[in-house]
Amino acid sequence: MTYLYTAFGLVIESDIFLMGMLIYDGAKPVDTVSIRLVSPTDGFTLKSEKKGDFLDAEIGEGEVLYKVEGTAHYLIREGREILVRPFTGDQRLLGGYIYGRCMTVILFQRNLFPFHSSAVVDSRDKLWMIVGRSHAGKSSTALMLSERGLKFFSDDMVLLRPEDGMVMASPTYPVAGIRRRTMEYQHTFTESDGMPAITEEGRTNVFFHNRFVNQSKQLAGVLHIRKFGEEIRFEKISSVQGMAVLKANINMHNWLLYLDKERELFRLLSIVCRQVPFWSVVRPVSTATYESLAGRIHKEIIR
The missing domain is CATH 3.40.50 (Rossmann fold)
Structure with missing residues (x-):
């Protein structure tokens, strides 16, 4: 099941239930942010050259790999998608790290602050x-x-x-x-x-x-x-x-x-x-x- 939300003037399509977001009930636009769950066995790596590390994150060109060990790895790309590799089935815990750091990276990648x-x-x-x-x-x-x-x-x-x-x-x-x-x-x-x-x-x-x-x-x-x-x-x-x-x-x-x-x-x-x-x-x-x-x-x- 997927959910549609709105925040920051964006429409967000998510595999994860996000209690702290507002439900979006309009027609889904072409430009959406996608939050998708992937298999826990899928490995995440940056496609681009790494520019640096900060606060458990590897930062590359247009992408950030943010790691919360024991909870999930979040790959955030091009201001359009957050791929979530979960290590827990607790969706509230998985979503807890999306509101702040993950969505902030999405906004930065869109030149929004x-x-x-x-x-x-x-x-x-x-x-x-x-x-x-x-x-x-x-x-x-x-x-x-x-x-x-x-x-x-x-x-x-x-x-x-x-x-x-x-x-x-x-x-x-x-x-x-x-x-x-x-x-x-x-x-x-x-x-x-x-x-x-x-x-x-x-x-x-x-x-x-x-x-x-x-x-x-x-x-x-x-x-x-x-x-x-x-x-x-x-x-x-x-x-x-x-x-x-x-x-x-x-x-x-x-x-x-x-x-x-x-x-x-x-x-x-x-x-x-x-x-x-x-x-x-x-x-x-x-x-x-x-x-x-x-x-x-x-x-x-x-x-």
């Missing part, structure tokens, strides 16, 4: 990205903003692309990985809405298919969250600083060096930084500020 970011949609139907290091508070801030009436757009990834003179964000996945402490503060989801994440301990993957925003949205601005000091502070930053912030938050940035995509990424960043404002958002290190931070962002920046 996903950012490690949460996002919300404001009352004008425009999108705000929330970026920062792991544990900075991206997901929790997005969830708290959604409880103030904004629409929750994405928990973990945002794909940007220029379109008709604007910067647009494409829909990603109707799943959010919420850490245990954040689950205690937010009221949007409950434990019963999801299940423990299989690729990161201490997270719950919750699903929001029924409230998922499945349309591209124009980018309004970027918030860079970091923990520092003992008080909340906001500061508008320059486009040059904004470019550095975005580049630091490209998903799996180190892989770009081997995939020769730095020039295409620079073009995108230049367009984004000319069109939208960037804000530095500082939250206290030792004080819980989930609700107060979201309240001030809503009042003073997004409005």
